[in-house]
Amino acid sequence: MAAITLSGLKKTYSGGVAAVKGVDLHVEDGELVVLVGPSGCGKSTLLRMVAGLESITEGTLSIGGRVVNKLEPAERDIAMVFQNYALYPHMTVYQNLAYGLKNRGVKKNEIERQVREAAQMLEIEPLLTRKPRKLSGGQRQRVAMGRALVRDPAVFLFDEPLSNLDAKLRVQMRVEIKKLQRRLKTTSLYVTHDQLEAMTLGDRLVVLNEGRIEQVGTPMEIYRYPATLFVAGFIGSPAMNLLAVEFLQARNAGDALDELPPGTDTVGIRPDTILLAPPVAPHLAFDATLELFEAAGAESHLYVRLAGSGQTTVIRTDQPAPVAEGDILRFYIPSDALHCFSQATGLRTG
Ligand SMILES: Nc1ncnc2c1ncn2[C@@H]1O[C@H](COP(=O)(O)OP(=O)(O)OP(=O)(O)O)[C@@H](O)[C@H]1O
Numbered sequence: 001m002a003a004i005t006l007s008g009l010k011k012t013y014s015g016g017v018a019a020v021k022g023v024d025l026h027v028e029d030g031e032l033v034v035l036v037g038p039s040g041c042g043k044s045t046l047l048r049m050v051a052g053l054e055s056i057t058e059g060t061l062s063i064g065g066r067v068v069n070k071l072e073p074a075e076r077d078i079a080m081v082f083q084n085y086a087l088y089p090h091m092t093v094y095q096n097l098a099y100g101l102k103n104r105g106v107k108k109n110e111i112e113r114q115v116r117e118a119a120q121m122l123e124i125e126p127l128l129t130r131k132p133r134k135l136s137g138g139q140r141q142r143v144a145m146g147r148a149l150v151r152d153p154a155v156f157l158f159d160e161p162l163s164n165l166d167a168k169l170r171v172q173m174r175v176e177i178k179k180l181q182r183r184l185k186t187t188s189l190y191v192t193h194d195q196l197e198a199m200t201l202g203d204r205l206v207v208l209n210e211g212r213i214e215q216v217g218t219p220m221e222i223y224r225y226p227a228t229l230f231v232a233g234f235i236g237s238p239a240m241n242l243l244a245v246e247f248l249q250a251r252n253a254g255d256a257l258d259e260l261p262p263g264t265d266t267v268g269i270r271p272d273t274i275l276l277a278p279p280v281a282p283h284l285a286f287d288a289t290l291e292l293f294e295a296a297g298a299e300s301h302l303y304v305r306l307a308g309s310g311q312t313t314v315i316r317t318d319q320p321a322p323v324a325e326g327d328i329l330r331f332y333i334p335s336d337a338l339h340c341f342s343q344a345t346g347l348r349t350g
Contacts, residue, residue: 002029002063002064002077002154002155002187003026003027003028003029003063003064003065003187004025004026004027004050004061004062004063004155004187004189005025005026005027005060005061005062006023006024006025006026006046006050006059006060006061007024007059007060007061008022008023008024008058008059008060009022009023009024009046009049009056009058009059009060009061010022010023010056010057010058010059011042011045011046011049011054011055011056011057011211012057018211019042019045019211020042020045020046020049020211021042021210021211021212022058022059022211022212023046023059023208023211023212023213024213025206025213025216027187027189028187029187030185030186030187031187031188031203031204032178032181032188032190032201032202032203033188033189033190033202033203033204033205033206034189034190034191034192034197034198034201034202034204034205034206035047035189035190035191035192035206035208036191036192036193036194036195036198036202036205036206036207036208036234037193037207037208037209037214037234038193038209038234039193040210041208041209041210041211042208042210042211043191043193043208044159044160044191046191046208047157047159047189047191048159049061050063050078050155050157050189051073051076051078051080051157052068052071052072052073052075052076052078053073056069063076063077063078063154063155064077064154076155077153077154077155078153078154078155078156078157079147079148079149079151079153079155079156079157080148080156080157080158080159081141081144081145081148081156081157081158081159081161082144082159082161083159083160083161083163083164084164085132085140085141085143085144085164086144087132087140087143087144087147088132089131089132089133090131091131091132092128092129092130092131093119093124093127093128093129093130093131093132093135093143093146094115094119094128094129096132096143096146096147097115097118097119097128097143097146097147097150098111098115098150099147100147100150100151101114101115101150101151114150114152115128115146115150117150118146118149118150119146121146121149121180122142122143122145122146122149122176122180123142124139124142124143124146127139127143137164137165137166137169138165138169138172138173141161141162141164141165141173142173144161145161145177145180149180149184153186154186154187155186155187155188155189156181156186156187156188156189157188157189157190158177158188158189158190158191159191160191160192160193161173161177161190162174162192162197163192163194170197174197174200174201177190177201178200178201190202195234195235195236195237196237198219198235199219199223199235200219202218202219203218204216204217204218204219205217205218205219205222205235207222207230207231207234207235209230209234214227214228214230214231215227215228215231222235223235223236225348226240226268226339226348227347227348228341228346228347228348229242229266229268229341229343229346229347230346232268232339232341236270236271238271238301238314238316239271239314240268240269240270240271240339241268241269241270241271241313241314242266242267242268242269242341243266243267243268243269243306243311243313244265244266245257245260245264245265245266245267246265247306247308247311248267248284248286250308251286251307251308253284253285253286254282254283254284254285254286254332255282255283255335256282256283256284256333256334256335256338257284258282259282259335260338260340260349260350261340261349261350262349263342263344263345263349264340264341264342264349264350265341265342265343265344266340266341266342266343267284267338267339267340267341268338268339268340268341269284269313269333269337269338269339270337270339271301271313271314271315271316272299272316272317273333273334273337274313274315274316274317274331274332274333275331275332275333275334276317276329276331276332277332278332279332279334281334281335281336282334282335283332283333283334283335284332284333284335284338285330285331285332285333286306286307286330286331287306287307287328287329287330287331288304288305288306288307288313288328288329288331289304289305289307289326289327289328289329290302290303290304290323290324290325290326290327290328290329291303291304291305291312291325292325293323293325298318299316299317299318300316300317300318301314301315301316302314302315302316302317303315304329304331307328315331
């Protein structure tokens with residue numbers, strides 16, 4: 001049983017870089033929480049503080065109800081899976097898996113049992129006698145996971161474990177990590193800069209920006225109801241379109257403009273909520289030139305330039321567009337699909 005609690009956690013590196021500027025977060029026992037954000041937002045620093053690989057400048061960190069600020073990594077009952085696998089090259093897969101257990105003085109037949117069990121779970125039994133250099137990237141990542149698994153820790157920490165794998169393998173391993181975590185119910189913190197990976201993997205997401213939390217929530221809460229302009233732009237692919245209300249007002253872009261919450265100066269529009277025919281409900285409407293048509297299998301992306309602006313907007317549709325590049329089209333967005341924000345505060349207005 002191990003919940004993780006971060007209270008007012010701060011990290012300032014010796015050169016004066018404030019990488020984490022006060023983070024409060026509670027991870028429930030058994031939960032898989034993903035830390036996501038752009039490069040440099042502090043997510044690795046935060047994970048490394050939980051691991052004990054970075055000191056804590058200020059604040060309190062507890063794991064399983066015990067304050068661990070001053071404890072060594074080995075005393076925290078955690079196991080970490082890294083991006084670069086960190087396997088011992090001169091050892092076989094079996095030896096790599098057994099190493100931690102051996103160091104802890106576990107008996108030989110018990111080591112054998114635990115290694116075999118982990119290898120079976122990860123389907124790497126046929127690889128046990130091989131050295132890491134004779135393994136593919138995906139196989140190495142499995143071994144790295146196996147090594148974390150045999151330690152049977154209270155907490156798993158994952159630092160971008162899939163970023164060295166190709167796209168197909170990433171998806172496959174992502175699904176496997178999720179299934180494994182569901183089965184073991186080990187509290188997990190997972191760092192990635194990939195918002196799709198974060199959305200599909202996490203029970204909850206923590207969106208970080210410049211060392212601070214922007215929003216915490218389930219993937220769908222964050223997708224449907226981004227709390228800030230930053231989250232609106234970061235989560236979702238293709239990204240949410242953000243348009244200035246002033247620009248739309250100057251073009252008389254529809255009756256939905258009369259209903260915006262006070263303080264709104266920017267509206268966000270998800271590419272898949274834009275319609276090619278007018279809805280009955282209040283809506284926005286504007287003309288745009290189709291610049292590029294992208295067929296992406298089950299869906300298509302239309303890149304359009306709004307009349308009177310240099311701004312490109314993306315539309316996602318599952319209908320093949322009956323149009324050619326260069327055509328001027330009229331687009332419609334129902335008012336209940338609009339996300340309203342204030343540039344001044346960066347916050348959602350309603
Ligand atoms: N050892 C260090 N000494 C000084 N500054 C550091 C150190 N490690 C990281 N930083 C700085 O702290 C900030 C946060 O870095 P961190 O690696 O935590 O970000 P990140 O979100 O994990 O980024 P990435 O996805 O690129 O790894 C950055 O400005 C980085 O330059």
